[in-house]
Amino acid sequence: MNVCPQCAARFGRAPSGMDQRGSPTPSVRPSWVGEPRRPAPQVPRRATSRRPKPRATTGTRLEDMILIEDYASIIRKARQKKQLSQEELAQKVGERVSTLQSIEAGRLKPTGKTIRGLERELDISLLEPISSTPIRTSKGVSRGGPTLGDRVVVKRKKSQKSD
Numbered sequence: 001m002n003v004c005p006q007c008a009a010r011f012g013r014a015p016s017g018m019d020q021r022g023s024p025t026p027s028v029r030p031s032w033v034g035e036p037r038r039p040a041p042q043v044p045r046r047a048t049s050r051r052p053k054p055r056a057t058t059g060t061r062l063e064d065m066i067l068i069e070d071y072a073s074i075i076r077k078a079r080q081k082k083q084l085s086q087e088e089l090a091q092k093v094g095e096r097v098s099t100l101q102s103i104e105a106g107r108l109k110p111t112g113k114t115i116r117g118l119e120r121e122l123d124i125s126l127l128e129p130i131s132s133t134p135i136r137t138s139k140g141v142s143r144g145g146p147t148l149g150d151r152v153v154v155k156r157k158k159s160q161k162s163d
Contacts, residue, residue, distance in 0.1 A: 074126065
């Protein structure tokens with residue numbers, strides 16, 4: 001009978017001659033199984049973490065940045081200025097040539113990894129900080145900050161405008 005670990009702990013152990021899964025334990029090992037494996041001696045390992053080391057931050061994160069509007073022409077001009085072909089640049093950045101062609105044509109926005117690679121190889125900046133737009137209030141001074149009513153622009157139907 002198969003039971004969950006909580007029930008097994010609550011109601012007891014498997015009967016003798018059975019393993020924990022409820023299967024009978026063989027008294028003789030078959031010849032094709034071979035010798036039982038002995039566990040390898042445990043060698044103490046150094047405690048290493050696989051996480052990358054934190055880089056020194058410049059004050060702005062990738063999440064706080066937005067891709068500039070004319071990224072396609074800037075990439076193309078910078079590539080031509082460095083006298084690189086699309087194939088060479090794609091190889092240096094680690095992208096396909098077709099992907100780079102789509103980016104230069106403006107049909108595809110580059111990913112964060114591609115943006116960083118292009119910036120590094122072409123010595124350009126493709127990201128700008130996200131600017132916060134000031135909120136205009138229509139009622140002058142508000143007590144608790146802007147409200148939804150300060151931001152909403154109500155559009156009325158033509159039949160309601162004549163009223």
